[in-house]
Amino acid sequence: MGHIQITPSILNSDFARLGEEVARIPGADWVHVDVMDNHFVPNLTFGPAMVEALARVSPVPLDAHLMIDDADRNAPAYVEAGCGSVTFHVEAAKAPVRLAREIRAAGARASMALKPATPIEPYEDLLAELDMVLIMTVEPGFGGQKFLDLCLPKIRRARALMDKHGVETWLQVDGGVSLETIERCAEAGADVFVAGSAVYSAEDPDAMVAALRAKADAARS
Ligand SMILES: O=C(CO)[C@H](O)[C@H](O)COP(=O)(O)O
Numbered sequence: 001m002g003h004i005q006i007t008p009s010i011l012n013s014d015f016a017r018l019g020e021e022v023a024r025i026p027g028a029d030w031v032h033v034d035v036m037d038n039h040f041v042p043n044l045t046f047g048p049a050m051v052e053a054l055a056r057v058s059p060v061p062l063d064a065h066l067m068i069d070d071a072d073r074n075a076p077a078y079v080e081a082g083c084g085s086v087t088f089h090v091e092a093a094k095a096p097v098r099l100a101r102e103i104r105a106a107g108a109r110a111s112m113a114l115k116p117a118t119p120i121e122p123y124e125d126l127l128a129e130l131d132m133v134l135i136m137t138v139e140p141g142f143g144g145q146k147f148l149d150l151c152l153p154k155i156r157r158a159r160a161l162m163d164k165h166g167v168e169t170w171l172q173v174d175g176g177v178s179l180e181t182i183e184r185c186a187e188a189g190a191d192v193f194v195a196g197s198a199v200y201s202a203e204d205p206d207a208m209v210a211a212l213r214a215k216a217d218a219a220r221s
Pocket residue numbers: 009011012032034065067138139140141142143144145174175176177194195196197198
């Protein structure tokens with residue numbers, strides 16, 4: 001299991017001041033950018049040009065979460081835009097192995113996301129091809145939703161499969177992660193934590209990043 005990493009989502013930040021919003025979280029490991037196309041999910045956010053502009057000013061690398069159809073065709077643009085990690089949804093990818101290899105070859109970390117109803121077991125043999133697996137703990141599309149406890153057993157099963165195969169793949173959780181829920185995720189085996197509304201509704205977002213990290217660290221020991 002890797003060290004604890006916190007990746008705040010800018011989905012619930014002020015889109016009119018994105019440069020300033022990312023400057024408020026210098027203590028984060030990554031900035032999580034939720035790309036939505038109004039087809040894969042019923043919401044629309046950023047495209048490659050906006051992401052490229054954000055990558056130029058962000059104090060930490062970008063962790064792109066692509067909630068877009070036809071990931072095979074559309075994901076490589078986000079590596080080119082300067083993201084350090086690119087996550088595609090397996091439900092939107094026709095050839096996930098080929099896509100993961102393409103992302104890695106272009107110089108980013110390759111990651112695959114699963115919606116709450118998508119099992120991890122069919123993808124066991126793909127783990128070595130991936131730098132990270134993202135387990136959604138809400139239905140993708142919107143920030144500020146309630147954490148789904150029903151996803152915890154899948155986090156445990158994913159960690160067990162990673163241990164079984166001896167891979168270095170990170171395990172990210174995304175959706176409803178807060179001071180109330182982060183310990184459950186860490187105990188289940190997650191090591192990378194997305195937190196959107198918890199960070200950007202806090203008076204001091206960087207202090208919230210530190211508080212989340214401390215809780216996850218404590219849950220581990
Ligand atoms: O992928 C997402 C939604 O589809 C977001 O990353 C996620 O919901 C973060 O926001 P919050 O912490 O408020 O749930």
